[in-house]
Amino acid sequence: MAAADAQVIRERVEADWPRIVQLLGRKVALRSISAEGIDGEHMRRSADFVAEELRKVGVQARVVQSANPDGTPGAFEVVGSREVDPQAPTVLLYAHHDVQPVPDAGQWDTDPFTATERADRLYGRGSADDGGGIAIHSGALQALGDDLKVNIKVFIEGEEEMGSPSFIPFIEAHRDEFESDVIIVADSGNWAPDVPSLTTSLRGNLDLDVTVKVLEHPVHSGQFGGPILDANTLAAMLIASMYDRNGDLAVPGVKADRPIGGLQHDLDEAQVRADAGIVDSYRLAGSGSLAERLWTKPSASIIGFDAHPVDGSFNVIADTARFRISLRTAPTQEPGEAMKALGDFLISHAPFGAQVSVEPLDTGQGWAMDAASTAVKDAQEAMEEAFGVAPVNKGEGGSIPFIPELKRIFPGAQVLVTGPEDPQTNAHSPNESISLSGLRKNIVTEALLLDKLAFSAR
Structure with missing residues (x-):
């Protein structure tokens, strides 16, 4: 392919689909709850699994244990790279492999650690947040295969749900593995399963x-x-x-x-x-x-x-x-x-x-997208090609403090915040799920975006 063709990418994603769903199912079953100990053996197993899945799609991935600010053993991080051309732009792909706890499994309609498909959704803790982000990166790299035209760096974090205490020290100690032209953070979501969004801001x-x-x-x-x-x-x-x-x-x-x-x-x-499950009598506050x-x-x-x-x-x-x-x-x-x-x-x-x-x-710190950047325009074009509808701007009320920290450390990088979630995802809550049709389109989007960035993110 010269420039990536959306239909060809769709066909490749469809052919790879059983592997992608299996990846998500196995990830859910790992119970990678960082609150139960970021340096625990269960977190090492999760990181090893993610590294192996990345190696299957051409990334030279390895597991590195970080250190907490007090010097104690920290999270198991997955880092990796794939170089196609020293002159090509470099894109850093971010997701996290740790998940939230399940305080009361009785509030779930399914076993939270057994991926269960119902209609168009796959249920399970971490199916979306952020197993979906890992699946997007894996699926996009597999879909592009030898047609990949940008250099790739990957960071799959192991303590995002714990506030990322060692994130910045880890990056500063491994700057060469993070230096990039564009950073794609796949830890947010879309307006709807069939309507794409870039996340434009975080509080x-x-x-x-x-x-x-x-x-x-x-x-x-x-x-x-x-x-x-x-x-x-x-x-x-x-x-x-x-x-x-x-x-x-x-x-x-x-x-x-x-x-x-x-x-x-x-x-x-x-x-x-x-x-939100708001009681009928409550009037929404604010203006x-x-x-x-x-x-x-x-x-x-x-x-x-x-x-x-x-x-x-x-x-x-x-x-x-x-x-x-x-x-x-x-x-x-x-x-x-x-x-x-x-x-x-x-x-x-x-x-x-x-x-x-x-x-x-x-x-x-909060974060606001640079709406005029070339990477944003490329992402919006890729989304419209993949979903068949124009993207809708979408902010998030939550916070991802490491994003502004990344901008501080790498001021020349353009940051894009994407992700696998939608309003029905219930991240951090009972019955967390991911839209499977939305996941397909998200994978196609990222593959098309990586191709576009080869020409504009220099």
Whole structure:
């Protein structure tokens, strides 16, 4: 082939399809839960499996164990390369082989670690996040075969679901294995199984612990209740003060963005309500498009609250309360700036003069796509050829902090965020699944994209 032909690629993917589905099934069965120990033998088996699958499609892959920041043994990472021409552009393919835990298998309709095909979907933990990303890379390289015109580097991470603590030190220690012209991160998803998307933005994130103190010790609620509000109530007032009457976060200095690359289609409220399982009586908070509220405006969630359990409670006024805020920041805001703004706001809005202290925790930078880059245009063309419909811009409310870190380390690289998921995937949740027809088209897309990048990503 001179330039890749979409029909030829489709035929090659179809011929390879049994191998791809088998790859996913075997990956699901490996139970590569990084939360059970990133340096465990189960994670080594997972990395060895991925490396072997990559070798089948021409990648010289090997497993390397990283080191944690404190020097202890870290995750098992898969790195590899395939060089076709020293003068050709180099593309780094990223995915991760670790998966989320399954706290309650009883909430699943199938065995979470036995890949089960129903209609057009394959169910199982990690079938999409991110076994689907591994399958896309493997399928695209197999489809191109000897027609591959770009040099390939591969990094399949083993601790993404644990926050990637050793990711940046590992990259900095192996720069030569990551240096590239284009980085394809296959860990996101599409607008729908049959409508492709590039991920245009990711929100940043930060965590902050807040302590509210009103008394030196608990006191009897009958003797002192009234003029003294308990710390839990004061904490609730403090939390409520972060919002305006519409439910928008209204903390000065915590910024909002508009959808990156423009908003072509807003999200469907009925679908969002169904996907999230929202009770009928609840009115969605905030103002503006749903896309803005979910992708580029900040959001705060109270993800932990220390209080006496209801069982065994008795009539005392709580002296202190502690809670943790998880703040998703606008894609372009520096998280440290948002952290300071939020901390200052909480201290200055202490209800009734209660003592409020804050403890900053982790931060992660957001990311916004360069909509004018040649790689983006190539990706959009490849998606339309593969899916038969134009792609729809799609942000993500979640965070992948290593992407801006990659841009910091390799400022000349163009970053594309793609992936195997769709609104029905349920990543991190019961009944995780991947659309098989969507996976086929994603593989065709990446093969066509790699071909296009041979001519434009120089």
